[in-house]
Amino acid sequence: MSHQKERLEKNCLNCNAEVQGRFCQVCGQENIETKESFWSLATHFVYDVTHFDGKFFSTLKYLLFRPGFLSQEYLRGRRTAYLHPIRMYVFTSAIFFLILFSFYQEASESVVKISGNEKTTAGLIKELEGKKIAALKSLPLLVDSSSNDSSYQEVKKRIVELDRDILTLKKDSTQRDKVASMYDSNNSFEFGEDDYKGAYNAKAYDSIQNSLPPSKRKNFFIAKLQRQNLILKEKYGDETAKVVLDKFRHMFPQMLFVSLPMFALFLTLLYVRRKELFYVNHVVFTIHLYCATFILILGSLWLGSIFHWVHFKTDVSTGIFSILIMFYWYKAFRNFYTQSRKKTVLKYVLLFFLTLFLIVLLFLSFFMFSYFVN
Numbered sequence: 001m002s003h004q005k006e007r008l009e010k011n012c013l014n015c016n017a018e019v020q021g022r023f024c025q026v027c028g029q030e031n032i033e034t035k036e037s038f039w040s041l042a043t044h045f046v047y048d049v050t051h052f053d054g055k056f057f058s059t060l061k062y063l064l065f066r067p068g069f070l071s072q073e074y075l076r077g078r079r080t081a082y083l084h085p086i087r088m089y090v091f092t093s094a095i096f097f098l099i100l101f102s103f104y105q106e107a108s109e110s111v112v113k114i115s116g117n118e119k120t121t122a123g124l125i126k127e128l129e130g131k132k133i134a135a136l137k138s139l140p141l142l143v144d145s146s147s148n149d150s151s152y153q154e155v156k157k158r159i160v161e162l163d164r165d166i167l168t169l170k171k172d173s174t175q176r177d178k179v180a181s182m183y184d185s186n187n188s189f190e191f192g193e194d195d196y197k198g199a200y201n202a203k204a205y206d207s208i209q210n211s212l213p214p215s216k217r218k219n220f221f222i223a224k225l226q227r228q229n230l231i232l233k234e235k236y237g238d239e240t241a242k243v244v245l246d247k248f249r250h251m252f253p254q255m256l257f258v259s260l261p262m263f264a265l266f267l268t269l270l271y272v273r274r275k276e277l278f279y280v281n282h283v284v285f286t287i288h289l290y291c292a293t294f295i296l297i298l299g300s301l302w303l304g305s306i307f308h309w310v311h312f313k314t315d316v317s318t319g320i321f322s323i324l325i326m327f328y329w330y331k332a333f334r335n336f337y338t339q340s341r342k343k344t345v346l347k348y349v350l351l352f353f354l355t356l357f358l359i360v361l362l363f364l365s366f367f368m369f370s371y372f373v374n
Contacts (some may be wrong), residue, residue: 004032006032007033009031012026013029015029056083059083063088067329067332067335067336068285068331068332068334068337069335070082071288071332071336074284075277075284088287088291089287089290092290092291093257093290093291095294096295097252099298099301100298100301101250121173125170129162129166132163135158201234224372228371228372232371244370244371245370251369251370256290259359260286263286263355264279265282266355267285267286267351270350271347274337288332289329289332292328293325293329296324297321297325300322303321304317304318330344330345
């Protein structure tokens with residue numbers, strides 16, 4: 001409530017209803033003078049911020065130290081004293097992912113590599129010779145296909161490059177790291193040379209596949225994966241894996257948000273006999289569960305940073321908070337659904353396997369989306 005002067009007129013400026021008191025009973029707008037000073041605007045802003053902070057910290061106390069309590073309070077209709085679950089989720093998840101992405105920024109910038117530097121020089125030469133043979137085998141197919149001459153010339157250029165690198169390695173084995181970084185699949189998602197049969201761009205791949213009899217062609221899904229891999233390599237080069245993984249990493253917030261209603265659906269199925277609980281009650285419980293998990297994970301990262309600073313094993317903090325999260329979930333289930341320990345543990349285990357299936361499904365779906373939408 002503001003401290004501005006109340007209007008003498010009793011008509012609401014928002015909905016024109018007759019106001020009985022300081023607030024409109026129809027739309028809730030305060031019936032105050034429209035003229036507002038800068039000081040009034042500033043104090044209103046400070047009040048809103050401190051009011052939000054006060055609610056957040058009081059809600060946080062109950063969220064962390066009384067698992068399931070906030071969901072029970074929401075179910076009972078006691079909601080004014082606590083931060084709304086949606087606002088709690090938005091605020092908590094925003095802070096969580098901001099810190100998480102900052103925490104792992106350096107790690108995320110490193111490229112996932114397939115160990116190539118451990119190969120012997122002889123092994124690397126043999127691998128390059130295999131690639132050269134595969135490229136040579138593709139030349140007759142490209143000549144016979146209906147593609148333009150560019151694909152044929154690119155493969156010939158590739159053969160010349162392979163010849164040059166094989167000769168370089170035979171003369172000077174110290175150049176192996178440079179060659180390995182150029183031709184190993186360090187920074188891209190790679191398939192075997194037999195799958196590509198010498199195609200090094202999408203046009204060449206289409207030409208080769210079209211020239212083959214139907215029985216020899218790749219099936220629809222494999223062909224899509226291989227073709228998209230060539231498109232990405234042509235577009236991003238050595239940064240292919242980094243681009244795809246970065247996009248996938250930044251889709252974690254959306255993935256968790258999508259998982260929330262599905263997780264609540266699992267709870268609805270597990271507690272289908274609880275007629276007093278509706279789907280929305282399970283959603284609210286899930287939101288509180290997610291928020292608490294975000295905060296506990298941040299606690300694990302914070303403690304892990306301290307352990308790392310004092311040269312102590314960070315696995316200890318990870319183990320501690322993993323056990324703490326599992327115990328928190330159990331207590332939240334026990335307090336909110338008020339069932340026996342035996343039933344709670346049983347449904348906890350069932351939910352674990354359902355959640356595992358959900359995570360795998362969402363990871364695959366979002367990764368494929370990251371892979372194909374670029």
